Amino acid sequence: MEVSQIVFLILTVTLLGAAALVVTTKNLFHAALYLIVSFFSVAGMYVLLEAGFFAAAQLLVYIGAISILFIFAVMLTRGTALITPLNSQAGAVGVMSAIMFAILAVFLWPAPIRLQEVILGGFRLLRGGTYGGEPWQFVPNNADTAAVVNNATLRLGAALGDFAQYGALLLLSGALLLVGVIGSIWVARERKIADTRADRSEAAADARHEAQLESEAEAREAAALPAGAHAASVEGQH
Amino acid sequence: MDAIFDSINNLVKIIGDAIAGLVGSLLPHPISDIVVMALGTLAIFIVVLTLCAGLTYLERKLVARIQDRIGPNMAGPKGLLLPIADAIKLFTKELTTPAAADKWVYNLAPIIVMVFAVLTYAVVPFAPDVIGTNLNIGVFYIIAIGSASTIAILMAGWGSRNKFSLLGAFRTVAQLIGYEVPMLLNLIPIIMLTGSMSLVDIVERQWNTGVPFLIYFPLSALCFLISGLAETGRSPVDLLEAESEIVAGFHVEYSGMKFGLIMIGEYANSLAIAVVFVSLFLGGYRGPILPPYLWLLIKTLLVFFGFMWLRGTLPRVRIDQLLNMNWKFLVPISVVHILLIMFEGKLFVTDPARIAATGGILVPVLLQAVIMGGTSIGLLLGGLLLAGRSVRGERLQHDADMTARRTANQKAAMALVK
Numbered sequence: 001m002e003v004s005q006i007v008f009l010i011l012t013v014t015l016l017g018a019a020a021l022v023v024t025t026k027n028l029f030h031a032a033l034y035l036i037v038s039f040f041s042v043a044g045m046y047v048l049l050e051a052g053f054f055a056a057a058q059l060l061v062y063i064g065a066i067s068i069l070f071i072f073a074v075m076l077t078r079g080t081a082l083i084t085p086l087n088s089q090a091g092a093v094g095v096m097s098a099i100m101f102a103i104l105a106v107f108l109w110p111a112p113i114r115l116q117e118v119i120l121g122g123f124r125l126l127r128g129g130t131y132g133g134e135p136w137q138f139v140p141n142n143a144d145t146a147a148v149v150n151n152a153t154l155r156l157g158a159a160l161g162d163f164a165q166y167g168a169l170l171l172l173s174g175a176l177l178l179v180g181v182i183g184s185i186w187v188a189r190e191r192k193i194a195d196t197r198a199d200r201s202e203a204a205a206d207a208r209h210e211a212q213l214e215s216e217a218e219a220r221e222a223a224a225l226p227a228g229a230h231a232a233s234v235e236g237q238h
Numbered sequence: 239m240d241a242i243f244d245s246i247n248n249l250v251k252i253i254g255d256a257i258a259g260l261v262g263s264l265l266p267h268p269i270s271d272i273v274v275m276a277l278g279t280l281a282i283f284i285v286v287l288t289l290c291a292g293l294t295y296l297e298r299k300l301v302a303r304i305q306d307r308i309g310p311n312m313a314g315p316k317g318l319l320l321p322i323a324d325a326i327k328l329f330t331k332e333l334t335t336p337a338a339a340d341k342w343v344y345n346l347a348p349i350i351v352m353v354f355a356v357l358t359y360a361v362v363p364f365a366p367d368v369i370g371t372n373l374n375i376g377v378f379y380i381i382a383i384g385s386a387s388t389i390a391i392l393m394a395g396w397g398s399r400n401k402f403s404l405l406g407a408f409r410t411v412a413q414l415i416g417y418e419v420p421m422l423l424n425l426i427p428i429i430m431l432t433g434s435m436s437l438v439d440i441v442e443r444q445w446n447t448g449v450p451f452l453i454y455f456p457l458s459a460l461c462f463l464i465s466g467l468a469e470t471g472r473s474p475v476d477l478l479e480a481e482s483e484i485v486a487g488f489h490v491e492y493s494g495m496k497f498g499l500i501m502i503g504e505y506a507n508s509l510a511i512a513v514v515f516v517s518l519f520l521g522g523y524r525g526p527i528l529p530p531y532l533w534l535l536i537k538t539l540l541v542f543f544g545f546m547w548l549r550g551t552l553p554r555v556r557i558d559q560l561l562n563m564n565w566k567f568l569v570p571i572s573v574v575h576i577l578l579i580m581f582e583g584k585l586f587v588t589d590p591a592r593i594a595a596t597g598g599i600l601v602p603v604l605l606q607a608v609i610m611g612g613t614s615i616g617l618l619l620g621g622l623l624l625a626g627r628s629v630r631g632e633r634l635q636h637d638a639d640m641t642a643r644r645t646a647n648q649k650a651a652m653a654l655v656k
Binding site: 003029030033036052053056057059060063064065067068071072075153218 | 268271272340343373374375378379381382383385386388389392393396404407408411415418654
């Protein structure tokens with residue numbers, strides 16, 4: 001057994017185990033942490049496939065941003081200590097998953113290696129090789145692996161910049177993100193008190209309430225204090 | 239003379255090869271590789287740890303000097319043995335775990351802080367050919383590791399089950415995630431000019447052209463320093479652990495060596511920022527006459543001295559000021575900077591081969607550097623001017639609001655009196 005195969009097995013076991021724990025653990029925060037472990041394993045897979053750029057992107061985007069948003073949301077919600085991961089649809093979901101798994105198993109059973117070949121072939125294509133080829137080969141037998149990987153990053157850049165390939169999609173997704181950012185700024189913008197009709201009526205009610213409270217307080221003060229002392233206290237306040 | 243310097247320069251390489259050969263002869267092939275890598279990691283770990291221990295002493299002395307105190311002076315001559323005394327103290331203290339803490343998360347967090355701190359050094363070149371691993375995505379890797387290390391602080395903050403820790407963790411998210419953006423944006427000009435993300439390539443390009451990137455992109459250097467300080471939570475922006483507001487932030491509940499790990503991890507992180515800054519903007523290990531290790535050490539210590547100076551001088555920034563500076567100043571100015579540099583990079587070309595391919599004006603390297611540096615400084619000044627104006631406008635508006643409110647109150651009071 002090669003070292004890369006051992007590492008692959010360790011990563012796979014970690015990935016599947018962590019993924020299973022994500023959906024079974026009762027503690028939401030722990031579930032998010034297990035999700036991070038599984039993301040790490042995926043990044044490890046990328047490293048094993050000599051796709052360093054994707055590994056770093058996985059680290060940056062999935063662990064550095066998305067998981068942290070999950071954890072932040074968990075921290076901000078109350079009573080998340082122990083929640084059962086099952087709800088009323090759990091049975092139906094379980095049955096559907098079993099059916100999907102059965103279908104996949106039936107299609108893939110005659111050639112269990114083929115799935116791997118598909119994945120590896122895809123990466124080989126990205127590296128400039130040909131689709132297909134021998135399975136269970138993680139590290140290319142190329143002395144100059146750095147050049148190969150560099151080539152993969154360059155090819156990714158070229159594919160993203162080329163309008164015949166993914167250039168238009170890249171621009172579209174950029175526009176989508178921009179709209180998202182503008183929308184979130186619009187939602188979270190600083191509002192004047194009487195900005196919307198609802199706000200206005202609410203503010204009016206608040207103002208009336210405050211005025212009432214104030215006048216009551218003043219009436220009490222006026223009753224308790226002689227006129228001169230009252231004036232002095234008001235002067236002192238301002 | 240050259241031979242001596244070469245042998246000094248190659249010292250680490252020679253020792254490393256000797257150890258690798260020894261291990262290779264003792265152990266079978268795949269295991270020996272793993273052992274050699276582990277030994278290399280250990281070497282980096284020890285160097286970083288020793289440097290950090292020495293720097294804590296220097297920092298305390300220096301900050302004391304700035305604040306007109308004597309500083310540590312009890313342990314050993316001039317307090318020189320203080321780091322050792324500190325280490326003994328931390329090791330012998332009791333390791334407490336709060337009863338309500340999330341045990342696994344709480345205890346794992348310091349370890350993860352330390353692991354991420356050491357991981358950064360994997361791609362930093364210490365001398366020609368002396369580098370953990372020359373990744374072709376080195377700079378991107380550093381950013382990715384920095385962004386993932388936020389997890390450790392979140393784990394510490396949540397696992398302690400303490401509201402101050404949790405507040406520290408919330409601030410972490412706002413600050414660290416926010417400041418990743420300008421950090422990444424300010425690397426892009428360098429990557430565009432070098433055409434590579436490897437730190438070795440970046441250092442070598444500065445040596446080959448003779449112009450460090452600090453002259454090309456002073457704005458980027460400034461933004462990178464600010465966001466680096468914010469990323470590692472060092473003093474003018476140490477809101478994660480602001481003592482006067484949230485006790486000690488995310489590490490309130492840690493004691494003994496758990497606290498020691500977190501502290502040294504953070505220290506190693508800021509040292510890493512200094513080393514990366516030196517590699518990116520000051521030419522890294524390259525320099526005339528002196529051997530590379532010494533150059534790297536001198537430059538890094540100079541940058542770190544700047545960090546200490548800032549810590550001793552500036553008061554803590556408020557959280558809203560910090561976030562405003564990031565999103566309203568650093569990010570927009572960095573984006574405009576990238577656009578301008580992109581344009582200039584196409585227009586003023588130093589390589590005759592590229593003129594034939596894409597066109598442009600052929601200029602010497604120094605002129606290109608001066609043009610880009612001038613743009614950078616001009617943009618910085620313009621941005622500061624605009625920001626200053628808008629801030630002054632806001633302040634005037636605020637003052638006017640307050641005056642109006644005061645007048646209204648006075649009128650109401652007078653009405654009451656009557």
